[in-house]
Amino acid sequence: xLACIGVKSIDDLFADIPEVARLTAPMDxxxxxxxxxxxxxxxxxxxxxxxxxxVPFFVGGGAYKHHVPATVDHLIQRSEFLTSYTPYQxxxxxxxxxxxxxxxxxxADLTAMDVANASMYDGSTAAAEAVLMAHxxxxxxxxxxxxxVHPHYRAVIRTTSELADDTFDILPADPMGTKDILSRxxxxxxxxxxxxxxxxxxxxxxxxxxxxxxECGALLIAVFTEVVSLGLIEPPGTQGADIVVGEGxxxxxxxxxxxxxxxxxxxxxxxxxxxxxxxxxxxxxxxGKRGFVVTLSTREQxxxxxxxxxxxxxNAGLCQLAFTIHMTLLGKTGxxxxxxxxxxxxxxxxxxxxxxxxxxxxxxxxxxxxxLRLKGKDSxxxxxxxxxxxxxxxxxxxxxxxxxxxxxxxxxxAATEINTDEDRAAFAAxxxxxxxxx
Amino acid sequence: MGMNSQGxxxxxxxxxxxxxxKTFTGNKALQIEEPLIFExxxxxxxxxxxxxxxxxxxxxxxxxxxxxxxPPGLSEPEAMRHYVRLSQKNCAIDMGxxxxxxxTMKHNPRLNEKMxxxxxxxxxxxLQPLFTVSGAVxxxxxxxxxxxxxxxxxxxxxSPKAGAHGELCGMMSIKVALTARGETRTKVLVPESAHGxxxxxxxxxxxxxxxxxAREDGTVDPxxxxxxxxxxxAAIMLTNPNTCGLxxxxxxxxxxxxxxxxxxxxxxxANFNAIVGxxxxxxxxxxxxxxxxHKTFSTPHGGGGPGAGPVVLSEKLAPFAPVPYVRFEGDTxxxxxxxxxxxxHGDTPFGRMTAFHGQMGMFIRALSFMLSHGCDGLKQxxxxxxxxxxxxxxxxxxLMSLPFxxxxxxxxxxxxxxxxxxxxxTTLDFAKAxxxxxxxxxxxxxxxxxHGALLIEPTESESLASLDLFVATLRDxxxxxxxxxxxxxxxxxxxxxxRRLDETAAARKPILKWVRPEPATAEATE
Numbered sequence: 001x002l003a004c005i006g007v008k009s010i011d012d013l014f015a016d017i018p019e020v021a022r023l024t025a026p027m028d029x030x031x032x033x034x035x036x037x038x039x040x041x042x043x044x045x046x047x048x049x050x051x052x053x054x055v056p057f058f059v060g061g062g063a064y065k066h067h068v069p070a071t072v073d074h075l076i077q078r079s080e081f082l083t084s085y086t087p088y089q090x091x092x093x094x095x096x097x098x099x100x101x102x103x104x105x106x107x108a109d110l111t112a113m114d115v116a117n118a119s120m121y122d123g124s125t126a127a128a129e130a131v132l133m134a135h136x137x138x139x140x141x142x143x144x145x146x147x148x149v150h151p152h153y154r155a156v157i158r159t160t161s162e163l164a165d166d167t168f169d170i171l172p173a174d175p176m177g178t179k180d181i182l183s184r185x186x187x188x189x190x191x192x193x194x195x196x197x198x199x200x201x202x203x204x205x206x207x208x209x210x211x212x213x214x215e216c217g218a219l220l221i222a223v224f225t226e227v228v229s230l231g232l233i234e235p236p237g238t239q240g241a242d243i244v245v246g247e248g249x250x251x252x253x254x255x256x257x258x259x260x261x262x263x264x265x266x267x268x269x270x271x272x273x274x275x276x277x278x279x280x281x282x283x284x285x286x287x288g289k290r291g292f293v294v295t296l297s298t299r300e301q302x303x304x305x306x307x308x309x310x311x312x313x314x315n316a317g318l319c320q321l322a323f324t325i326h327m328t329l330l331g332k333t334g335x336x337x338x339x340x341x342x343x344x345x346x347x348x349x350x351x352x353x354x355x356x357x358x359x360x361x362x363x364x365x366x367x368x369x370x371x372l373r374l375k376g377k378d379s380x381x382x383x384x385x386x387x388x389x390x391x392x393x394x395x396x397x398x399x400x401x402x403x404x405x406x407x408x409x410x411x412x413x414a415a416t417e418i419n420t421d422e423d424r425a426a427f428a429a430x431x432x433x434x435x436x437x438x
Numbered sequence: 439m440g441m442n443s444q445g446x447x448x449x450x451x452x453x454x455x456x457x458x459x460k461t462f463t464g465n466k467a468l469q470i471e472e473p474l475i476f477e478x479x480x481x482x483x484x485x486x487x488x489x490x491x492x493x494x495x496x497x498x499x500x501x502x503x504x505x506x507x508x509p510p511g512l513s514e515p516e517a518m519r520h521y522v523r524l525s526q527k528n529c530a531i532d533m534g535x536x537x538x539x540x541x542t543m544k545h546n547p548r549l550n551e552k553m554x555x556x557x558x559x560x561x562x563x564x565l566q567p568l569f570t571v572s573g574a575v576x577x578x579x580x581x582x583x584x585x586x587x588x589x590x591x592x593x594x595x596x597s598p599k600a601g602a603h604g605e606l607c608g609m610m611s612i613k614v615a616l617t618a619r620g621e622t623r624t625k626v627l628v629p630e631s632a633h634g635x636x637x638x639x640x641x642x643x644x645x646x647x648x649x650x651x652a653r654e655d656g657t658v659d660p661x662x663x664x665x666x667x668x669x670x671x672a673a674i675m676l677t678n679p680n681t682c683g684l685x686x687x688x689x690x691x692x693x694x695x696x697x698x699x700x701x702x703x704x705x706x707x708a709n710f711n712a713i714v715g716x717x718x719x720x721x722x723x724x725x726x727x728x729x730x731x732h733k734t735f736s737t738p739h740g741g742g743g744p745g746a747g748p749v750v751l752s753e754k755l756a757p758f759a760p761v762p763y764v765r766f767e768g769d770t771x772x773x774x775x776x777x778x779x780x781x782x783h784g785d786t787p788f789g790r791m792t793a794f795h796g797q798m799g800m801f802i803r804a805l806s807f808m809l810s811h812g813c814d815g816l817k818q819x820x821x822x823x824x825x826x827x828x829x830x831x832x833x834x835x836x837l838m839s840l841p842f843x844x845x846x847x848x849x850x851x852x853x854x855x856x857x858x859x860x861x862x863x864t865t866l867d868f869a870k871a872x873x874x875x876x877x878x879x880x881x882x883x884x885x886x887x888x889h890g891a892l893l894i895e896p897t898e899s900e901s902l903a904s905l906d907l908f909v910a911t912l913r914d915x916x917x918x919x920x921x922x923x924x925x926x927x928x929x930x931x932x933x934x935x936x937r938r939l940d941e942t943a944a945a946r947k948p949i950l951k952w953v954r955p956e957p958a959t960a961e962a963t964e
Contacts, residue, residue: 001825001902005832005846010821013828013846014716016685021721023817029587032812035549042806045580046558048573050566059563062793069486071514073555076740079532080525083546086742088538088881090941091934092873095528096741099521102475105951106509115950121599121744124793132642152793155777159760159789163610165644196501203501233501247793256554257574258564258794259599260744272948278742283944286929286937295944301602301638302884306647311638314600314732318740325521328475331511334484343498344491365499387567395565402778417488 056423060414061395062225090293097292100280103324111244112237113266117277119320120263123247128160134191141166147174148198151401173404175200195223201369210240229367231339252322262319276310342368345415352428369414379411472523479510527935539881539893542733550803564794579764590718593756597796602635604728604747614788623672631885636675656682656842660691667699677706681885683850693723712849715817725752735804746800822898823849833909855890865890867927
């Protein structure tokens with residue numbers, strides 16, 4: 001090969017690298033390992049972690065443990081899906097494209113919105129993109145963020161807004177959505193960001209906020225982190241939302257310590273050209289047969305460069321495919337049942353926990369997640385003690401929101417279809433014991 | 439005839455009739471025509487068993503859904519068939535050479551998939567108490583160390599979700615570092631050959647994008663950079679090796695000039711796979727660089743994602759890295775999750791890029807790849823990738839046209855379309871004819887600096903036999919175009935699951951979801 005190229009050594013091909021910077025010695029890293037050695041090394045690391053399936057598990061707060069049918073993981077590991085790339089050549093990527101079209105249709109239906117894109121990185125980055133989109137649509141740059149939005153989502157929106165030279169009004173943690181957000185909305189507001197079910201699990205009436213936002217010429221951005229809720233609760237689309245963003249991990253995707261997940265993004269037809277991200281559309285081929293292509297690319301960075309609606313390029317491809325396959329297996333019937341099973345699990349758990357001395361259930365309406373006040377107890381310490389006893393109790397609010405006041409004794413608890421009666425009983429008994437001692 | 443903004447045809451050309459043996463089903467043997475799930479599924483069908491307890495009283499308040507949902511379901515065997523059939527309409531690395539330049543379609547070892555599915559990784563929650571996930575934090579720290587050693591940089595931000603997200607993270611660090619110096623700068627320099635994400639990222643942060651023209655040989659001239667530098671330039675965003683497949687040989691001089699002007703050097707690390715083990719970007723004056731784990735370290739491309747884009751930072755930018763990050767006190771690792779916690783250590787993170795901790799699933803796969811290769815294997819992978827790309831260049835340079843002369847390239851080789859002059863065949867036609875030969879086309883019409891660009895990246899995964907067959911195929915296609923056999927190109931592809939698709943029509947009247955057809959009424963049928 002070297003002779004064909006006309007060089008003496010491989011290093012001749014690297015001659016453009018400045019000589020002073022060229023590496024002559026091997027990098028200070030271990031040499032290659034066999035498959036068996038790598039497997040041993042990584043398995044040792046994995047063994048130090050406690051998997052959700054091994055214990056009674058009630059941790060949510062933006063990522064949820066659900067049962068994913070074996071079919072899903074088998075299908076997404078098919079070579080043709082796993083090792084393909086962005087469908088730049090539609091003639092030989094109809095598989096990816098048709099699945100995208102199915103996904104977009106499913107998301108539009110669940111959220112009751114007109115159009116959905118072909119996925120974002122995750123819910124939090126989708127939320128930040130939605131705020132930027134609202135700025136483009138309204139030509140204003142001040143976002144109002146409710147205190148019920150996930151603290152990490154609020155932090156991501158804040159970071160993006162700060163560095164994009166936008167302004168924002170981020171309300172402090174608001175467990176029951178009772179704080180007045182309406183008076184913060186005015187003629188300078190680009191959008192109002194509200195989460196329902198909120199980070200604290202509370203179900204929020206979006207219509208009221210949508211009306212006020214629209215009256216002021218602002219958009220309502222509705223956020224959710226638990227997509228399963230859409231099987232049972234009123235969707236944002238029928239409550240006046242202009243942009244809906246959410247996390248789709250619950251359907252099809254494992255927890256994997258926080259990623260990769262799949263961001264959902266839907267909006268009204270009139271805003272479609274302001275959307276970020278990839279879109280798949282229907283068309284016909286030269287023989288008149290139906291086919292699918294990536295479309296409206298003139299919004300995207302590879303065509304529009306600095307005038308693009310976003311810098312996003314990669315989507316959540318395989319995670320989106322897992323979502324679509326799981327959703328197809330569920331169908332309307334299965335999805336509604338799944339939602340109901342989740343709600344039932346949460347109601348049963350809430351009934352057991354709210355009776356414990358020193359525990360107050362804050363929510364009056366919730367789906368599969370709710371907030372407990374452990375009256376004066378440090379909820380993080382309680383969670384750690386319970387974890388030592390082999391029970392994963394939930395998310396101590398202070399851990400991810402150290403700034404807001406009065407959240408030190410709050411614990412967000414999630415219940416899903418994976419929890420058994422025994423899990424719930426073990427949790428209730430252990431919590432009772434820990435609170436009595438603490 | 440429809441054209442998009444890059445001047446490429448987007449409407450199928452008139453084509454000669456193909457001899458067709460029509461089938462009753464419309465299927466062609468193993469190629470099965472597959473409807474949408476909405477056309478074959480039914481609302482009452484589900485492929486999942488779920489027991490719903492009935493002994494509970496809902497606590498939904500007034501929020502119960504009134505509008506029913508409508509997605510149809512498929513039984514398990516139906517769903518399996520549906521998605522297997524769809525998969526068979528896809529081209530993939532596992533099926534053949536996938537020379538998509540700039541995208542690095544290398545083999546994805548299945549060990550990595552197996553490791554990512556260990557319950558100790560796949561089944562742990564990001565907000566479990568940290569003492570129950572110490573192995574996960576350790577893995578993040580270990581991968582971080584590998585990235586720092588291979589790049590020669592001071593610090594790494596692991597959380598960005600993909601390359602473009604990493605760019606955003608790096609440029610945010612730069613903006614905050616300038617603010618910390620009490621400066622507000624307004625411009626970012628970007629070469630015209632850059633990926634579209636670079637100018638889009640700079641613009642997102644409010645910077646004016648100033649384009650650096652390319653030198654005749656496809657690289658950036660330090661003199662043009664110096665000409666554009668002033669006290670308003672915040673940073674230069676430079677890809678190295680660049681998108682023409684060439685190493686920016688004056689990179690140190692450019693970095694020095696940028697630093698003298700008080701600006702920062704952002705390196706787009708999309709092509710890092712060409713130089714791992716050969717040079718450390720830290721030695722070249724880079725201040726920030728993202729690493730596409732799905733390119734260089736072989737996490738699967740998955741039909742467009744997910745990616746992962748950790749960003750390595752220089753000493754100057756390290757204090758601004760976003761949360762979360764792993765902090766070392768001697769040998770003890772601490773996982774710092776909030777700005778408040780970071781401040782206790784005297785760090786000043788600029789904020790948070792994403793919920794949770796980044797693309798853990800991709801971290802596992804990338805580390806598995808790196809451990810398997812080791813320092814020696816990673817270097818060899820770069821060398822083999824560069825060797826393969828040069829072999830393709832050398833084997834085709836007599837027939838196809840090189841815009842920058844017959845000089846060595848790095849991991850990808852760029853041709854322009856002058857070899858197709860007067861043949862009536864465009865770059866797009868040429869690419870579509872490759873589909874009929876069983877190849878995914880190369881990257882086309884990018885970089886924008888070259889007319890009708892064809893960017894070929896074979897990666898290190900290809901054997902000599904595989905390269906030879908690819909070369910022979912391209913030679914045959916070029917000869918055929920030159921002989922005037924234009925039909926082979928202008929009507930291509932003929933044999934793929936779909937023929938050329940009408941992108942113009944798709945964009946003119948976008949159909950972005952399936953809509954239930956109106957039932958036929960009596961009036962309509964009259």
